[in-house]
Amino acid sequence: MKLRLFLSALMSLAIAGAVIAEESVIVTSKLTHLRNSGDREWATFPETGQKKELSIPFEAKVNQREGTLLLRQQDVKQTWNVELNGTVLGKLVPDANDQQLLLKVPPKTVKAGKNQLRIYQAGKQIADDIRVGEIVYFDEPKRDVLSEAQLSIEVVDGKSDKPLPCRVTIVNTDKTLVATTAESNERQAVRTGVIYLSEGKTQFHMPAVHYTIVAGRGFEYGIDFRPIQLAAGEKKKVQLKINREVDTMGYVSSDTHIHTLTHSGHGDCSMAERMITLAGEQIEFPIATDHNKQIDYEPLSRKLKVRRYFTPVIGNEVTTKWGHFNVFPVQAEGPIPDYKLSAWNEIFDSIYETPNVKVAILNHARDIHSKYRPFDRKNHLSQTGENLDGWRLRANAMEIINSGATQTDFMQLYHDWFGALNRGTFLTPVGCSDSHDVSRYIVGQARTYIQTEDKDPSKINVGQTIQNFVDGKVLLSYGLFTQIKVNGKYGPGELVPASDDLKVSLTVSGPSWVTADQISLYANGELIRREDIQSKDQGGVKWQGTWKLKQFPHDCHLVAIATGPGVSDAYWPLAKPYQPDSPEFQSHVVGSTGAVWIDTDGDGKKTPAYAYAERLVKEHKGNLNALLKSLANYDLAVSQQVASLLRADGKSPFDPELTKLLQDAAKQVQIGFALYGEAWRASQIARSTN
Known part of the structure; x- marks a missing residue:
C-alpha cells in the first residue's frame, strides 16, 4: 500500500521518521516520562512530575484486518505492557536505546469511536524511568507500513x-x-x-x-x-x-564472556545470530560461556561460513550461589564443574578437576546475584584484597570492565584488582561484554587483547594464547587501546630487571570516532602520574609519551589507564550501570594495560606488598614502634598490608597504642593505616547490619 508523508502542518508534531497514511491515527505526538514506583533511576530524568502509566483515549474506526501500532521508547529496563482496549498487544523492549517499536493489532481490537491505549509497568515494581510516546495507529499490517x-x-x-x-x-x-x-x-x-x-x-x-x-x-x-x-x-x-584504523598487531581480540538465548535461556541472541555478531564486531578469540553448559561454536560457525574470522574456545560460566566464574578451555561433552556447591574451596576444587581447565575468571565481583556480592564490603576489603570470611579466591583472572554490567565508578574494580595483586593474588585483568543480546549489549564492546600470533584469526594457537592470558600478557579495551613498554622492552605480564631509572613508554590508540583525554599511571595501585591528552581526531595513535621514573624502593606493579568521554551514538552506545550506586553517571571509554612488574630486589620474582609486610611484621614482632619506623622505606600498599596483618593478630586499627605511635610515622604510613581503618570500620558496620 502506498503511504504518504505527514502533511507539513502535522510535521511539527515531532513524529520524526514516521510515515502516515490516510487510515492512520496519531494517538499522541509527545514523549511522556513514566515511573511507577521508587526514586528516580537516572539524574537525566526529573525527580518529580512523572506519570505512573500512560493512558490515552483516541477515536478510530473498527479494524477489520490486522493493524499496527508504532511507538517510540527510551531507557526501558523493566517490563512494561502495551494494552489496547484491555488487550495486551505486547511489551516494550527491555533496552535503553532510543528506538521504534511496532506491535500487531489483531482484527477488531480497535473499536468504532472511542478507544483506550494504556502503557503500564507489569510484574515486580522496580524503579524504571522511561520515556514513551509518539504513537501512531495504522490500519494495515506491519509489513505494509514498512514497505x-x-x-x-x-x-x-x-x-x-x-x-x-x-x-x-x-x-x-x-x-x-x-x-x-x-x-x-x-x-x-x-x-x-x-x-x-x-x-x-x-x-x-x-x-x-x-x-x-x-x-x-x-x-x-x-x-x-x-x-x-x-x-x-x-x-x-x-x-x-x-577501514581498519587501530593497529593491534601481536594481539588478538577476545571476549571471555559470551551468551546465547539458545543455551542460557535469557537475552535475545540465538546461536546463529551470535556467530554473525562475533564476525561483525571482529572478535577473533571468543569464549563460549553459557550458564553451566559447555557449547562448541565450531560446527555452526563453519556452517554459516564465519569460522575464518575467529578461533572459538569452549568455556562455561559456572553459575553458583556464591559467585559466577568463567572457566576455559573445557570439553563440549565433558563433565561440568559442580555449580551447586556452597563454598569457594569446594567450587574451585571442582573447577580445576574439570578436564583441560586452565583459566578461572571471577565475574562481575561487584554485582549481586542470588543475594551474594563477592566483593561486598561486608566480606571483602578492597584495599588489601582480603576475604573476611576466610575464603580463598583461587581464580587466576577477574573481570575489570564488563560492558554488559558496568559500574557507576568504573575505577572501583581496578582498585579491587590492585588490592588483590598487592595481596599476592595474581589475577589477569579482563575486559568482556557478558552479552546475551544482538544489540542491547554489544558483544565484544569491552574486550581483552591477548598477546599472541595474530596473522590468521582462524588459526590462532589456542594453547599458547591461553597461556599468555594466564601470564597476564593482556591489554583491556573499552573504546581505547593502551600499550606500555618499560625500558623499551618489557610489557604486561613481564618482569622488569632492576635498574637505576625506568623509562615508561605509553601509546594510546583508538578509532576516529573515539576521543582520549587523560592517561594515568599506577604503581601498586597508587596514582603516581597523570596527564591530559590532546587527542588526535583521526583513527590510530591518539597520543604517545615517555615518562622517566626513579627506581622504586621495592618490587611493584605498573598499570596505565587511558580514558575519554563515552560514546552515546546509536552505532556503538555505552550502556549505563547494570546495578547503579547513584542516579548520577558519566560514561567513559577506557583502555588499560595488564600489570608490568618491577623486580627492584633482583630476586627474579614478582614480590607483592603482602610479602614485604609479612617479612617486616615477623622481623619486628613485639616492637610496634620499630615496625612503623621501618615502613618509611615502603609504599602505601605495604603499610596497608601491615595494618591488615596486625588486625588479624588482634591489634585493632584503632588501638590506642597504635594510634599514638602513628603520630610520629611517615606520612604514607599514616595514610595507609587510616585508609585501612576506615575500610575495616565500614566492613564491620555492614556485617553488623546483615
Missing part, C-alpha cells in the same frame, strides 16, 4: 573493496533506531535499527523518509555514514566503506 521503499546496502573494506562482516545502524532524524522489514537469517542478525552482516550485503524495505546509515566493525575500524532520502516506490543502493 514503501526498498534499500540495498553493501559494506566493503576501504582498501580492497571486498565485502566485510559488519554492523549497520539505521536512525531517523531524531537519532532513533528505526524499524525495517529486514529479518534474521543465516547471513544477518537483525534488531530494530541494527543489522549485523556476515557477508556485508543486505536488502529490505522501509518507509520513504530521511535516514542516516552507519557502518562499522567494532573497536578497530572506522565508520562510514550516509544520509539518505527515500522516495515512495524508490529502490536505492548504498555502498559504505570502512
